[in-house]
Amino acid sequence: MNEQDGLTGDGFTEHAPAQGWGPALIMEKARKVYPMADSEVVALDDADIVVEADEMVALVGPSGSGKTTLCSIAGGILSPTSGRVVVGGVDISTFGPKQLTRVRRELVGFVFQSVNLVPFLTARENLLVVDELGRRTGAPARRRADQLLEELGLADRAKNLPGQLSGGQRQRVAIGRALMNDPELVLFDEPTSALDTKLGMAVMELIRDEMKSRGIAAIVVTHDERITQFCDRSVHMEDGRVL
Numbered sequence: 001m002n003e004q005d006g007l008t009g010d011g012f013t014e015h016a017p018a019q020g021w022g023p024a025l026i027m028e029k030a031r032k033v034y035p036m037a038d039s040e041v042v043a044l045d046d047a048d049i050v051v052e053a054d055e056m057v058a059l060v061g062p063s064g065s066g067k068t069t070l071c072s073i074a075g076g077i078l079s080p081t082s083g084r085v086v087v088g089g090v091d092i093s094t095f096g097p098k099q100l101t102r103v104r105r106e107l108v109g110f111v112f113q114s115v116n117l118v119p120f121l122t123a124r125e126n127l128l129v130v131d132e133l134g135r136r137t138g139a140p141a142r143r144r145a146d147q148l149l150e151e152l153g154l155a156d157r158a159k160n161l162p163g164q165l166s167g168g169q170r171q172r173v174a175i176g177r178a179l180m181n182d183p184e185l186v187l188f189d190e191p192t193s194a195l196d197t198k199l200g201m202a203v204m205e206l207i208r209d210e211m212k213s214r215g216i217a218a219i220v221v222t223h224d225e226r227i228t229q230f231c232d233r234s235v236h237m238e239d240g241r242v243l
């Protein structure tokens with residue numbers, strides 16, 4: 001794979017799991033500026049954050065404070081305008097689109113508020129679709145998907161389409177999908193805001209158990225103070241700054 005994408009020597013080949021030797025995420029003076037017609041928006045204003053390899057951090061702040069921007073940069077969806085970003089020991093600060101695709105496939109998992117399951121694929125196929133692109137394919141991928149569905153209590157719903165699942169079940173499929181590639185860091189952007197309180201708390205408990213039992217780091221974006229109790233600590237944001 002390295003040879004074909006011309007990515008050899010980009011830091012991936014030497015990449016070792018973050019667990020045990022370094023933080024899952026280091027951001028130093030990460031900045032994101034959007035140029036607008038006659039001004040500019042500073043979405044992320046020299047943000048510093050470190051998330052340890054097995055840590056679960058709640059990211060809290062008002063709407064527009066830069067939480068999604070921070071997660072998008074940590075997950076290789078967006079490039080920072082300036083600053084340093086290291087994910088699982090790989091410095092992605094200056095990565096181009098091709099290298100960032102690999103970051104998304106191999107180093108991070110995402111769970112968004114809107115869940116984003118593919119509507120015409122079953123629960124099991126929604127897990128497998130990640131792996132078509134990722135590290136594991138074929139029979140090992142199917143075994144992994146079945147194992148995750150089992151652990152998430154979805155074995156008997158593997159063949160259901162997203163439209164045939166409850167909100168909490170869809171959220172669990174999304175969590176399973178984010179875990180398919182054994183990421184170093186999972187980014188949860190308001191994972192419970194579409195759920196009622198009881199289900200939201202149950203999903204958070206599940207997220208916490210899954211992350212802790214696997215020793216995976218996580219950032220959980222939330223407006224809800226009740227969610228923060230499931231995390232190791234809270235980090236607050238305001239106007240693009242990490243406080």
Ligand SMILES: Nc1ncnc2c1ncn2[C@@H]1O[C@H](COP(=O)(O)OP(=O)(O)OP(=O)(O)O)[C@@H](O)[C@H]1O
Pocket residue numbers: 034041042043061062063064065066067068069070
């Ligand atoms: N593509 C873009 N172009 C211009 N400005 C943007 C863009 N994306 C985000 N912004 C601005 O950057 C700031 C941070 O946005 P961001 O989505 O990170 O906030 P947030 O903390 O996730 O908010 P919310 O809680 O509402 O989801 C906001 O002021 C937003 O308007």
Ligand SMILES: [Mg+2]
Pocket residue numbers: 067068069189
């Ligand atoms: Mg947001």
